[in-house]
Amino acid sequence: MIITNSVLDDIPEIFRLYKFAIDYQKITFPGNVWPEFDKDFIATEVLENRQFKLIIDNKIACIWAITYNDPQIWEERENNDAIYLHRIATNPDFRGNNFVKIIADWSKEFAEKENKKFVRMDTCGQNDRLISHYKNCGFNFLGMKKLKDSSDLQEHYQNADVCYFEIKL
Numbered sequence: 066m067i068i069t070n071s072v073l074d075d076i077p078e079i080f081r082l083y084k085f086a087i088d089y090q091k092i093t094f095p096g097n098v099w100p101e102f103d104k105d106f107i108a109t110e111v112l113e114n115r116q117f118k119l120i121i122d123n124k125i126a127c128i129w130a131i132t133y134n135d136p137q138i139w140e141e142r143e144n145n146d147a148i149y150l151h152r153i154a155t156n157p158d159f160r161g162n163n164f165v166k167i168i169a170d171w172s173k174e175f176a177e178k179e180n181k182k183f184v185r186m187d188t189c190g191q192n193d194r195l196i197s198h199y200k201n202c203g204f205n206f207l208g209m210k211k212l213k214d215s216s217d218l219q220e221h222y223q224n225a226d227v228c229y230f231e232i233k234l
Contacts, residue, residue, distance in 0.1 A: 068171050071116040071128065078125050079107055079116070079154075086154040097190035099152070100220040119164060126159035128152070129168055133179075137218055138187050138227060147183035147231075148176045166202040169232060177234055184232040189225040196228055204230035 071079060083102060090098045110116040110130050119127040130151045136143040150172060155164055172184040184204075188195055191209060200206050207229040215223050 066126075066167075067120045068117060068167075069120065070114045071111050071118045073108060073111055075116075075118060075125065075128075076104065076107060076111065079128055080104070082125070082128055082154040082156055083152070085157050086152075089157075094190060094192050094195070097188075097192070097221055097225060102152075102219075119167065121159060124158070125156060126162070127155045127164040127168070129154070131172075131175075135185070135187075137214060138212065139185065139229070140213060142185075142229075147181050147185045148172060148179060150184065150186040163202070165198065169202045169204065173232060173234060182234055184234070186230045188228050188230075189221055191226060191228070199230050204232055207231055 080102075083099065087099050087101075107116065115132065116130045117128065118125045132149045132151065134143055134145055135147075135149040139147075139149070150168065153165060153168060155162075169184065176182075176184050186199065186204060188199070196206055209226050209228045211224070211226055212218070215225070
């Protein structure tokens with residue numbers, strides 16, 4: 066297993082995994098489904114070394130992105146002392162390997178190297194199964210609330226209840 070930055074040549078596979086994730090969301094939690102993401106948005110993340118992949122047997126098993134600030138989602142908690150995990154998507158051939166736990170462990174090391182105090186993550190809607198899973202992976206569930214201003218955020222954040230998760234380093 067290797068964790069490394071995604072590269073531009075990975076973009077078709079990133080979108081393939083997003084499609085699988087969206088299809089899975091439509092079945093398991095239809096009240097909140099990711100939109101189709103813009104290719105330039107993802108390319109920017111790749112070029113800024115903020116898109117990552119977990120590789121097993123030369124195949125991309127899982128992907129995710131990070132940001133270094135997230136003021137519209139984290140509002141008053143945003144103080145430039147965290148990394149924020151976004152869009153974890155697993156290759157269906159590798160489901161059940163608890164990649165969120167692996168990503169949580171990796172992110173703690175990554176955040177410490179970046180002199181951050183927290184690893185944070187959010188999800189939309191009250192998905193009790195997902196909340197429990199994230200808690201089992203080491204995240205503290207901080208609660209759920211509606212965003213004050215979601216105007217610049219992607220469609221799935223519009224009028225959504227947002228669940229907040231955090232690991233304090």
